[in-house]
Amino acid sequence: MSDPWNWELSDIQNLIGQAESFSLEFKSSGLFNNAREKIRDELTREISAFANSDGGIIVIGIREKKIGKSRIADSIDPGINIEEWFPEQVQQIIETNIHPNLFGIRLKPIFVDNTRNRYALIIYVPKGNSAHQASDFKYYGRSEYESKPLFDHDIRLRMNRGKFPTAKIKICGYEQKINEANKREDPREHSSKRLLNEISGLDIGQKYLFKRLKFSVCLENIGEINITEYK
Numbered sequence: 001m002s003d004p005w006n007w008e009l010s011d012i013q014n015l016i017g018q019a020e021s022f023s024l025e026f027k028s029s030g031l032f033n034n035a036r037e038k039i040r041d042e043l044t045r046e047i048s049a050f051a052n053s054d055g056g057i058i059v060i061g062i063r064e065k066k067i068g069k070s071r072i073a074d075s076i077d078p079g080i081n082i083e084e085w086f087p088e089q090v091q092q093i094i095e096t097n098i099h100p101n102l103f104g105i106r107l108k109p110i111f112v113d114n115t116r117n118r119y120a121l122i123i124y125v126p127k128g129n130s131a132h133q134a135s136d137f138k139y140y141g142r143s144e145y146e147s148k149p150l151f152d153h154d155i156r157l158r159m160n161r162g163k164f165p166t167a168k169i170k171i172c173g174y175e176q177k178i179n180e181a182n183k184r185e186d187p188r189e190h191s192s193k194r195l196l197n198e199i200s201g202l203d204i205g206q207k208y209l210f211k212r213l214k215f216s217v218c219l220e221n222i223g224e225i226n227i228t229e230y231k
Contacts, residue, residue: 049147061120079118
């Protein structure tokens with residue numbers, strides 16, 4: 001899929017049959033039939049949870065069904081009435097009730113009818129650089145199936161996110177030397193083949209043996225504070 005702020009109706013349709021996860025939450029557009037305070041509290045709780053975890057996507061306009069502990073996207077519902085709720089109103093509720101401010105939230109309305117009166121709403125929530133509080137003055141985190149309040153030590157850890165450099169390691173280049181062979185594979189050569197498949201996404205046939213594999217490891221800065229020392 002493309003970035004969620006570029007999604008179209010077909011991208012939402014592709015979600016049908018998928019389960020909610022650590023980074024994906026489904027909600028019915030019936031949420032907007034409630035009082036403004038309930039809408040505010042539910043939205044900011046989910047946004048706080050994603051921001052305090054690794055970020056995620058909230059899709060409003062999906063009916064769910066429960067299978068075991070999992071909630072599965074069942075179908076697209078009629079959508080939010082644009083005459084009652086503009087996307088800008090939803091954005092204002094979020095921005096004024098998440099503390100401290102969470103930069104990088106993006107909303108994308110997607111019309112689900114030909115009259116363009118009703119829409120599903122995609123809310124992209126980035127990973128926060130601090131601990132972010134919902135409208136009920138609580139801090140939430142995300143688990144596999146739900147959002148739940150954080151303990152004090154979890155909140156303190158997240159508040160330190162923006163104080164230190166953060167980075168991720170990735171494979172950024174590799175070289176391979178491939179020899180064809182008809183003999184039985186050596187287990188060590190099979191391990192090399194599996195590693196190359198994982199880092200390159202290539203589907204290497206079973207007839208190949210890898211005699212040499214060289215790869216580069218890169219460190220990418222992903223936080224707001226630049227890394228000045230590499231160890």
